[in-house]
Amino acid sequence: MIKNYITIALRNLMRARQYTLINVIGLGIGLAAIVWAFQIYRFSFSFDDFHPDQERVFRALSTKEGNDAPMGFFPMPAVQLAKGDFSSIEAAVRIRHNTVDVKAGKNEPFMEPILFTDLDFFSVFNFPLLKGQNDLNDRSAILITEEIATKYFGDEDPIGKEMVLYAGTEFPKPLTVKGVLKNTPNNSTISFKLLTNYENLQHGDGTPAKPDEWNSMLDAAFFKLKTPEDAGRLAADFKKYLPLQNAARADWKMTGFSLVSLKEHAQMSDISVNHLEERPKDSAIFGPLVLGLLIWISTCLNFTNTTVARSNQRLKEMGVRKVMGGRRSQLTTQMLLECFAIVVMAFGVAVFLNSLWLPSFSSMFFIEVRAEYLTDGVLLAFIGLAVVLTTLLAGAYPAFYISRFNPTQIFKGSVKFGDTSLFSRLLLGLQVSIAMITVIGSLGFAENAEFQRTYDYGYDRENVVNIPTQNASELAAMKAAVQQIPGVEAVAGTHALIGFNLPWRTIEAEGQIKEGSVYSIGADFMEVMQMKMVEGRAFDPKLESDFDNALLVNETMAGNFGWTAAAAIGKTIRLDTQNFTVVGTMKDFHGTMLFGTIDPAAMRLVRPEAASNLVLRAKPGEVVSVFDQSKAVWEKLFPMKPYRGYYQNEVAAEAMRVTTGISAVNRLFAIITLLLTATGLYALVSLTLLKRMREIAIRKVMGASSINIVALVNKRYFWIFLFGAAIGCFGGFALTKLLMDMIFKINSGLNPATLAISIAILFLVAVATVGVKVWGVLRTNPAEVLKGD
């Protein structure tokens, strides 16, 4: 029996190739979309789940005066002290990320991310060793990942090779490669390429880190506890280190600590000042989830509608089968089996689509999504479930619908076809809504991309190049050299850069304690960046007092203290222990990316010796050539040091990449849902026409014009279409705005024109689809149709 079912199913599918092909591709897209969304979801919530003892490992977080948000920083010496002080601590790990120049053999030096840590690292975390040994007790050892092994040593065995780390250029630290580790997985909050003992950390001036440097902050501290229940008490006990810490860092007064388990910490996406990797933001997880589900539902709806449409051609077959003794359940089984066959084929398409789509998505968003169909049990189970659900969702209605009819009714021709069914039309309406949502999403984010591209950050980000240097003499030499480049308009040395540093400080004035960024800038910095004053004056390097106690605030900071721009002038502001006088109020500028709002900010003037960054502004249009020329200049001056220059515009790059990426994903999905809507509409209109062929012929004979016929056919779809479009407009507007606000504090919002264009696009697609079909009917000779009766 089963074999007979399968034979018939396959034959039927072969016979209706167009139908089969449309649905295999359609459902393939739907399945690909939910597998994609599911994998993003899993990836996002799988962070750090590969470490054993997840419940026993805790990350220590701190809080800071004036800010209750947990921060990733932890006082460095406290870790080893705590290990000695509290018996419930089994292992303790300090983690400090740095970027260092690394040189091996005759290669040029490269900048690489390195992690300084402790002996306990490998007893707490699971980062498998491929070759050699991972004993961090060996101070001369450096452990590298496969990637680094290949990059520096190619096919040679890296074990025993020397690698030199530089703190500054003058302070080399030679280490020996003792072990090769697997690359860190993408769902790890701890990510590194090089790993060595904490004691190998050197400060910029070449001095080694000492264990009791209370002014030194760790990027993260982890403790493995004997019993996890101790965590709360331990966090409270850690407070005993506060006095030592706060004495060393008056600018960074901590107020307390908390311990969160590794599992919990991996779920957090709101740790402030977190230098570890984080799981993707909620918007990056749930946006795709909603989108994937919408696409999947839309493809299922389409399948349902085309199947119902096709079933009219199969009514006779069903009638005959019933007369021959087929029970309703058997017919239903047969229909469902056909659906199942289509879904299974569709899954093949989904595998193929995802093999193209997942890698390009991953590279667009740095969210590593892969689908290892053969080895991933959870994914397999999900796919099994999805296939069954899709079959039922898409196939159940047609299967029960067709098998319902009484054969004599079928033969008499009195069976009503499904086009008038409200159900089919509601499905179509839903599809229209979904298409509308994706179209609006795509256009909205395209609009946002344009908005962000031209957004005024409050300074010149188009023509500025930043070149970090390691000391004042390097900076002076470089400054003199770049001034000779003809395309350069202005040059300045500075300590802080806008958009790349987060000089977040506690700021006190008139008894109020606030937070804000305090940038230490060089004298000409504001001129290079083309930042504007609103009130008062800019810094004057000729005034010695400006170096000591002058401060500029931006409008937001003035506002935070309740001052107008003019009233701020002359006010006293306290930073740590030192008092400053506000000499000017600056126009607001965007200090970070557009993900956040404008920060309250202040500027203080640093002496040329304290400057480490060179900023230069190119003449409009010449920034690329200036960049290349300054690189050439650098390489001539400092042949052994890597050039680290970058465009100021990179501050906008991440936001641009995200918004254009979302726009691209939405565009792709908009095209897909539009196509799906078109096929769905096509199927329904075909069905209507099939059913009303005779009526249309009669009307034509009675003198109906083409317009009469078009109106007749479209009447029943027009309202449902309008209704679906209205819902879609609302949903698309709400969802797109929600997503925009979740990701970007500064965004373009949605323009009414975007909605209008979306409606127009959808309408055009509908008209084109219906038009093709109706055109064919208008051209048929009514006599042909009526002859059959």
Place this chain on the structure above:
Amino acid sequence: MINLKNIERFYRTGIQKTWVLKDVNLSVKQGEFLTIMGPSGSGKSTLLNIIGMLETPDAGEYLFLDEPVFQFNERKRTELHKHYIGFVFQAFHLIEELTVYENIETPLLYRGVKKAERQSMVADLLDRFNIVGKKDLFPAQLSGGQQQLVGIARAIIGKPKLLLADEPTGNLHTSQGEMIMTLLKELHNEGMTIIQVTHNEKFATYGTRIIQLEDGFVRRDEEMRDEG
């Protein structure tokens, strides 16, 4: 009124042509009641469709009211048949979703007749055909003869000059058939040109002229003596 010259209609089976109509020449004057007879497959319905401008022959010329029909575009042709031609079918072809009243009214809608005028025109016809009481019924609720009455009413509501009837009595009992034929005769007496296709020898005699089609040829063409 109608002038057909060398009308040919064929379909191809492989390289062979199978003729449906071959070299048909026919002219019908205003006020005639022409009956087309012939065995099944002799091309009767095809000829009627060509006259009714629903089909185009493969060769030949057709003058309708001295105008060359086949040189017109689709639109002009639709206009012509909208205003001058009415159709009656063997299978009635009423629109099942519409009531009797609405079925009869439909051609007027396509002609853009105003509502008040439509109402009075439909009412007149309902009255004349004695089906006023049935005006709100749906076709399925009527007997075959009543359905064909509605079909004829619908065909003539626009006061066509030419009424084409394709076996109008084919699906009816003899008594109902006679009623329909009497009605056609009446319409003819009022001056309407009628062309009918029929198998029924007796109903053929209601007309003024009979042509016999056989294998696509006009075999016989005879005037009837008007019995008065």
